[in-house]
Amino acid sequence: MFKAFDKVFTLENIQYMGKGALMALCIAAVALTCGLVLGTLGATGRNSRHFIPKTIANLYVTIIRGTPLLLQILMIFSVIPSIYTAITGKVLRIDPVLIGMIALSINSGAYQTELIRSGINGVDRGQWEACETLGLSSWKTMKLVILPQAFKRIVPPLISEFITLIKDSSLISCIGAVELLKSAQVLGADYFEVMSPYLLAAIFYLIMTIVVSLIGAKIEKRLAVSD
Numbered sequence: 001m002f003k004a005f006d007k008v009f010t011l012e013n014i015q016y017m018g019k020g021a022l023m024a025l026c027i028a029a030v031a032l033t034c035g036l037v038l039g040t041l042g043a044t045g046r047n048s049r050h051f052i053p054k055t056i057a058n059l060y061v062t063i064i065r066g067t068p069l070l071l072q073i074l075m076i077f078s079v080i081p082s083i084y085t086a087i088t089g090k091v092l093r094i095d096p097v098l099i100g101m102i103a104l105s106i107n108s109g110a111y112q113t114e115l116i117r118s119g120i121n122g123v124d125r126g127q128w129e130a131c132e133t134l135g136l137s138s139w140k141t142m143k144l145v146i147l148p149q150a151f152k153r154i155v156p157p158l159i160s161e162f163i164t165l166i167k168d169s170s171l172i173s174c175i176g177a178v179e180l181l182k183s184a185q186v187l188g189a190d191y192f193e194v195m196s197p198y199l200l201a202a203i204f205y206l207i208m209t210i211v212v213s214l215i216g217a218k219i220e221k222r223l224a225v226s227d
Contacts (some may be wrong), residue, residue, distance in 0.1 A: 008196040013187055021204040022184030027097065027172070027179060028165035030159070035165075039108025043116035044142065057113065063108035070171050075102040077175045093204075098181075100172030104165055104217035115157050119150030152223060159216030163209050180204055 045057030064072070076099050084092040123146050136144070173182035184201035188194035 005196050008187060008191055016202060017183045017200055020180040021208060022164055024169040024179045025208060027100055028162060029103045031108050031165050032162050035108030035112045039112025039116045042109060042113030043114060043120055046117055048200045061110045061113050064107055069107050069168060072107055073171055073175060076103050096172060096175045096177035099175060100177050104116035104168060108161060108165060115154045116150060119154040120146055122153050154224060156220055163212055166208055215220045
């Protein structure tokens with residue numbers, strides 16, 4: 001069944017796909033970090049008493065969570081450059097990897113908004129009241145007291161989000177970004193046989209997700225001990 005099995009599973013090809021796997025990890029790490037920033041802003045906005053930030057945050061979460069990630073990638077890849085060209089008359093070329101990072105960050109930020117909001121709402125109301133008694137402003141209360149406790153609560157789902165981002169990074173192969181799945185497709189085209197490269201890609205994805213899961217489990221144990 002695997003006609004090119006021996007030819008594909010060479011040190012050179014494994015290193016080539018290893019670079020693709022590293023790219024997938026980097027994209028996922030950037031998306032998780034940027035998504036964390038967007039999620040913090042979104043959660044703060046959704047919990048705000050003011051109409052404008054609350055409305056913006058609600059629209060952001062509703063639109064992003066209500067549309068497919070692949071569509072969001074394609075929108076940034078094709079629609080935004082088209083609008084730019086129509087307005088300026090100039091051609092806008094964006095690196096596919098950068099597009100992937102932006103799209104995954106925006107998408108992850110919407111989901112992390114809900115994670116962080118649940119963490120914030122999970123902090124005992126007495127913490128807010130104690131901060132008010134001490135004369136702390138709402139911003140300082142959020143920054144110094146509430147958010148640190150909220151982030152500690154959401155570590156497990158953040159690990160799961162990172163694993164999801166590693167796998168979702170494969171979607172940017174459709175716009176030409178050379179990550180792990182695209183590397184497998186390139187090898188498949190070179191050897192006229194896709195099963196062996198796809199199997200190798202699956203092995204890399206499994207290794208990455210298992211390692212991240214194990215690291216996440218250790219972090220959870222340490223946090224549990226610190227409690």
